[in-house]
Amino acid sequence: MTRIIVADALDVVADGLRYRLADRSDLEIVAHAATGTELLDQLMYIEADLILLDVSLPGKDGIDTMRTLHRRFPGIRVLAYSALVAIEYVNSMLIEGADGYLVKGGDKEELIEAIRTTMAGGCHISPAARESVSKGYAYCDKRMDGEYIGLSQREREVIVLIAQERTNEEIGEIMHISPDTVKTHRKRVMTKLNVRTSAGLVKYAHDRRWV
Amino acid sequence: MTRIIVADALDVVADGLRYRLADRSDLEIVAHAATGTELLDQLMYIEADLILLDVSLPGKDGIDTMRTLHRRFPGIRVLAYSALVAIEYVNSMLIEGADGYLVKGGDKEELIEAIRTTMAGGCHISPAARESVSKGYAYCDKRMDGEYIGLSQREREVIVLIAQERTNEEIGEIMHISPDTVKTHRKRVMTKLNVRTSAGLVKYAHDRRWV
DNA sequence: GGAACAATACCCAGAAAGAGGGATTTCGCG
DNA sequence: CGCGAAATCCCTCTTTCTGGGTATTGTTCC
Numbered sequence: 001m002t003r004i005i006v007a008d009a010l011d012v013v014a015d016g017l018r019y020r021l022a023d024r025s026d027l028e029i030v031a032h033a034a035t036g037t038e039l040l041d042q043l044m045y046i047e048a049d050l051i052l053l054d055v056s057l058p059g060k061d062g063i064d065t066m067r068t069l070h071r072r073f074p075g076i077r078v079l080a081y082s083a084l085v086a087i088e089y090v091n092s093m094l095i096e097g098a099d100g101y102l103v104k105g106g107d108k109e110e111l112i113e114a115i116r117t118t119m120a121g122g123c124h125i126s127p128a129a130r131e132s133v134s135k136g137y138a139y140c141d142k143r144m145d146g147e148y149i150g151l152s153q154r155e156r157e158v159i160v161l162i163a164q165e166r167t168n169e170e171i172g173e174i175m176h177i178s179p180d181t182v183k184t185h186r187k188r189v190m191t192k193l194n195v196r197t198s199a200g201l202v203k204y205a206h207d208r209r210w211v
Numbered sequence: 212m213t214r215i216i217v218a219d220a221l222d223v224v225a226d227g228l229r230y231r232l233a234d235r236s237d238l239e240i241v242a243h244a245a246t247g248t249e250l251l252d253q254l255m256y257i258e259a260d261l262i263l264l265d266v267s268l269p270g271k272d273g274i275d276t277m278r279t280l281h282r283r284f285p286g287i288r289v290l291a292y293s294a295l296v297a298i299e300y301v302n303s304m305l306i307e308g309a310d311g312y313l314v315k316g317g318d319k320e321e322l323i324e325a326i327r328t329t330m331a332g333g334c335h336i337s338p339a340a341r342e343s344v345s346k347g348y349a350y351c352d353k354r355m356d357g358e359y360i361g362l363s364q365r366e367r368e369v370i371v372l373i374a375q376e377r378t379n380e381e382i383g384e385i386m387h388i389s390p391d392t393v394k395t396h397r398k399r400v401m402t403k404l405n406v407r408t409s410a411g412l413v414k415y416a417h418d419r420r421w422v
Numbered sequence: 423g424g425a426a427c428a429a430t431a432c433c434c435a436g437a438a439a440g441a442g443g444g445a446t447t448t449c450g451c452g
Numbered sequence: 453c454g455c456g457a458a459a460t461c462c463c464t465c466t467t468t469c470t471g472g473g474t475a476t477t478g479t480t481c482c
Contacts, residue, residue: 152459154458162410164410167439181461184462187440199375202417366428391431391432392429398472
């Protein structure tokens with residue numbers, strides 16, 4: 001169960017998302033914050049796995065909120081959600097620690113997929129926003145902060161899926177790759193992290209609140 | 212690395228423990244609290260894995276502190292540490308959520324063993340205090356609180372050790388049983404918790420902050 | 423005394439993971 | 453263009469785990 005908080009000035013957007021996720025028993029919108037301050041307040045007592053954060057928020061804007069959010073709750077995943085694709089917005093959000101950038105206007109499928117990718121440790125950037133992302137900017141590694149130890153995006157995705165009690169076979173299906181590739185990723189990660197068992201990986205993922 | 216906070220009115224006791232654990236690179240005393248209030252304050256900003264809590268504390272006594280502690284930080288492990296073995300003290304501490312009762316006066320080995328047992332999800336009760344424990348009192352299950360789902364102490368120990376990246380073989384050595392027995396425990400736990408992979412066990416342990 | 427449970431240990435078969443290796447494609451960078 | 457990193461896939465071999473059993477020894481409980 002993924003608990004989501006929607007931070008958007010408009011109630012109707014939150015309701016729209018609720019509607020879109022109505023048939024997803026694994027995704028639940030647990031709260032709606034109309035401002036950045038309200039969001040930060042809610043996070044003090046509401047448990048959430050993912051924030052859908054609009055860039056345009058009254059008062060303390062999305063970027064500002066993102067910065068505070070990332071400092072105060074470094075483990076929580078944030079998917080920027082905005083109608084704006086201007087380069088300064090996209091980059092700023094990613095620099096401040098957003099795990100992806102979803103452009104408003106996409107369909108339900110993109111929404112679900114973006115959430116899935118984000119929750120799996122990946123980084124979803126909508127095509128429209130992707131062009132704005134600075135070339136060579138390692139946006140997907142932002143969330144690793146100072147302790148970035150050289151895991152690739154795919155490798156992180158594999159870790160998270162392993163931590164979700166999945167076998168190489170299942171992970172292969174989810175990621176649309178062969179189980180052998182999953183094993184390769186797994187091996188590399190274990191070498192990099194210097195662990196000998198899956199438990200070590202799971203521990204790593206949990207310590208970083210990836211799951 | 213196990214981070215320990217010592218709560219004892221006397222500085223000298225904390226220093227004594229520091230001395231005893233000086234050669235243990237895996238055990239570190241990160242703080243000393245002279246009162247229960249001080250301990251609770253420290254827990255707000257100091258990360259700790261284990262509390263060595265004296266029953267006799269000035270002001271808010273050990274039992275009272277234990278009660279608050281258990282409510283406010285349900286995941287943290289607490290090993291009661293006292294010179295007193297009176298039945299009311301021992302029982303009260305265990306009832307309030309202590310994970311064990313170590314009598315002052317034991318040697319270094321008992322200290323280390325008690326810490327190890329506690330960190331492994333077990334329940335160390337010093338022989339002198341054991342007689343005081345109400346017969347049939349399921350002290351070791353206290354920390355499971357409401358969500359006790361029928362795991363035995365040994366089974367919990369196994370989970371914790373699995374979560375520490377250990378193989379059945381290693382766990383067998385640590386617990387002084389054959390790896391086959393470890394497997395049996397493991398199997399039973401997996402059935403009870405309805406998980407199919409080690410990752411599931413690690414997740415379970417982490418969710419409950421056993422590791 | 424018998425039922426129930428915890429803890430111990432073993433057997434077996436199959437699935438999965440761990441540890442080596444090699445190989446290809448793609449893509450950005452200098 | 454060549455380099456390196458990332459991502460993909462494959463092979464072999466060993467170890468470990470997983471899921472069925474069975475069985476013995478205690479202890480607790482009724």
